[in-house]
Amino acid sequence: MLSFADLALSPALRRGVDAAGFTTPTPIQAGTLPAILDGRDLIAQAPTGSGKTAAFGLGLLQRLDPALVRVQALVLCPTRELADQVAKEIRRLATGIPNVKLTLLTGGVALGPQLASLEHAPHVVVGTPGRVQELLRKDALVLDGVRTLVLDEADRMLDMGFEAAIRDIVRRLPRDRQGLLFSATWPEAIRGMAAATLRDPVEVSAEGVVDAPEVEQRFHEVDLALKPAALAGLLLEHRPESTVVFCNTKRDVDDVAAALARAGFASAALHGDLEQRDRDEVLVRFANRSLSVLVASDVAARGLDVKELACVVNYELPSDPDVYVHRIGRTARAGRSGLVLNLVTPREIQRAHALEERQGAPLHWVRATPAGAAPRDVPRAPMATLRIDAGRTDKLRPGDVLGALTGAAGLKGEAIGKIDIFPTRSYVAVHRGKADAAAAALGADGIKGRRFRIRRI
Template sequence: MSTFQELELIPALQQAIEAAGFDTPTPIQSLSLPPILAGKDVLAQAPTGSGKTAAFGLGLLQRLDSNSIRTQALVLCPTRELADQVGKELRRLAMAIPNVKLSLLTGGIALGPQLASLTHAPHIVVGTPGRVQELLHKQALDVSGIEVLVLDEADRMLDMGFEKSIKDILKRLPRARQSLLFSATWPDEIRELAKTSLREPVEVAVEGADSRPQVDARFFEVTLDAKTAALMGLLLQHRPESTVVFCNTKRDVDDVAEALANAGFAAAALHGDLEQRDRDEVLVRFSNRSLSVLVASDVAARGLDVKDLACVVNYELPTDPDVYLHRTGRTARAGESGLALNLVTPRENSRALQIEDRSGEKLRWERAPLNARPADVPKAAMRTLRIDAGRTDKLRPGDVLGALTGAAGLKAADIGKIDVFATRSYVAIRADLLKAAVAGLQAGKIKGRSFRVRAL
């Protein structure tokens, strides 16, 4: 397939393709669209940015019956951000199809509005596995009419710990459906998932799809009372820009985060006892580089996806080797190698042996550099400023940027990521300019209005 005209797409999709300026199909579109449009299951290896969203989007929209008020397509994505992108692309492709309703069902935002959106069934659902599973358990989402399932960036979903959620969702879907699985890598776990979710799939792969990235995993045998000193010593030795420290209990999460913060590290805790707003705040600060260390439990970190995560530390090894692989897989993305540091007490040696058996490789053991009273602790490059206003106040990222570069006198290069939620907004500011930014916004206005501003 060398042109979109070779496909027998409905006129509305041909119109959308022309409006979007699509000229020549990308390699993944050329390989996957013909079998997708023929109704076959497809297992596709394709990296981010290869055009895969348009490939499965055109396929599911081609068979969509917008006159039938039922949910006909489900797209599962690893993160809220990716789900948002996919939703926007599908809406763009569906621009000429009348009355198409698409619902975004993702974690990290209030459940109420999503429940309300399901009062009248959407034609298409794009969501993250955890939130979709939650809505299925509440019997708020009817998937009995699903005709197309898409698993987008499936390897990332597995690395982020969504395997059980995906399997639970699959059990609830009609067997007579088309299933499309897109993944940048094809490790054994993806092959196994394909066996259980696809029927005689057509396999396609494009050049540039990544092989499974390498994790530089190092193991350190330490006594229980020396763990915190070992952790601090390793953080000072390697000085990673961003680190997630996994603990097996909430108490350890709090204790380790407090110890690191008291020692001068930009660290915070993330576990299931946090309110959603506090959880969002911690995640925002970590993703915008205001926090350099996030201490987390497995449950709280499920769905966490941070671009360019430099390091994962297992403060305690998990009892399940697959959980270990999910944890450490977060630090190796887009072909980059990652660093995994593992603190192992003598009673955890059996867990280390299980990991060795599971990986099929000898573990690399080293001596931990103990440092209970660290000096020269690296500081986070950014700090976060919180504005008590958000989408309900019609606030947009551009409004915040304009106020900071205007009345506050900052340069655009001094300003990092801006996140706007329903009632709050967060902006990363170069650490040494935080006071000036707060003073400027407190003295000035945003969109002609004064809002409460504070530094975090």
């Protein structure tokens, strides 16, 4: 069995691997890293949570020359959330390499700070195609020194209409670069993209967890009109700590999230029409356990960084079985158990049959009972989120927030959860029963002698 010790990594990069606690590669890492480290182009099919970010992160860092001040690696992602997640992972792996600069270039945020960050060229750029293309047009970004190109979640970038932008960006890169394409699904369009951007690529597939024994999949045939009540009933029956409900349309995302909120669930919607600030807040609240149910579209959920997701619900089955594999791959990560609930109307039966054929085994059908419980029976999210209208630009650090909460606010450490610091605002999760008192204390006493606007969201 391949181990990280067997890989020909530089001493500096090996320190990053050791710091991350990596010992045995995941299947996608074992299948791709030898080719990546050998400089080969590659097309890989890998579901969310398979470890692909570490695979291409190690590859691009191995080829990096920190003494050469120019962009040497470019990673393109479909969403800001995924790009941010990828950037954090690469920074973590690069901890043993001195003076590596990584710049995040995504839409939905002000252009000015990104222009300023490019005055001194980074070694690595992680970004979304639209913003990278915009900065290229402004001659603010130079990519003629790129050694490694990564197209992450390539199928979703094509779904979102980024094909023209990607092709424009690729035309500006050196011909002798390495190209790595990762995709959860392999539609024909991905084959075309690979042919246009890769040279004699190695193909690797790490199939999803459709037939993994730790994932329990249940299929419930329901009438369309009873779907919202059936969903509430299933969540009350199983009472998962965290759930992502996938819908096929933005309208369904909004309608389902609203229906669950009326039933008493701590739920919120996530789709592409939300403002970036609202998207950030929803993701923060779900990751810190202030929301127990996230209702999302496929594209918006890319980049969702939740380590232990108890349940995935398909409110409607996707038409592509590969999308189903990708959705349910978000639960039962790292050997943990997971639950998948599927609500299937009569018109979706053919999609269920396609999944059955894909799995090669009968589906587990269970009768769904619509909810009849009162909102008081709905399990509450254990945490609540406080928003602080200050962030990195105000020199605010997680330790400052933690110190204020355990000091003047009088909270014990176990009552404080995840702290997220953004450029102009910060979020902290606290025990739900102590949130109002904590907000009042922080507002009155301030943080490090400074007072900021604080409210519960």
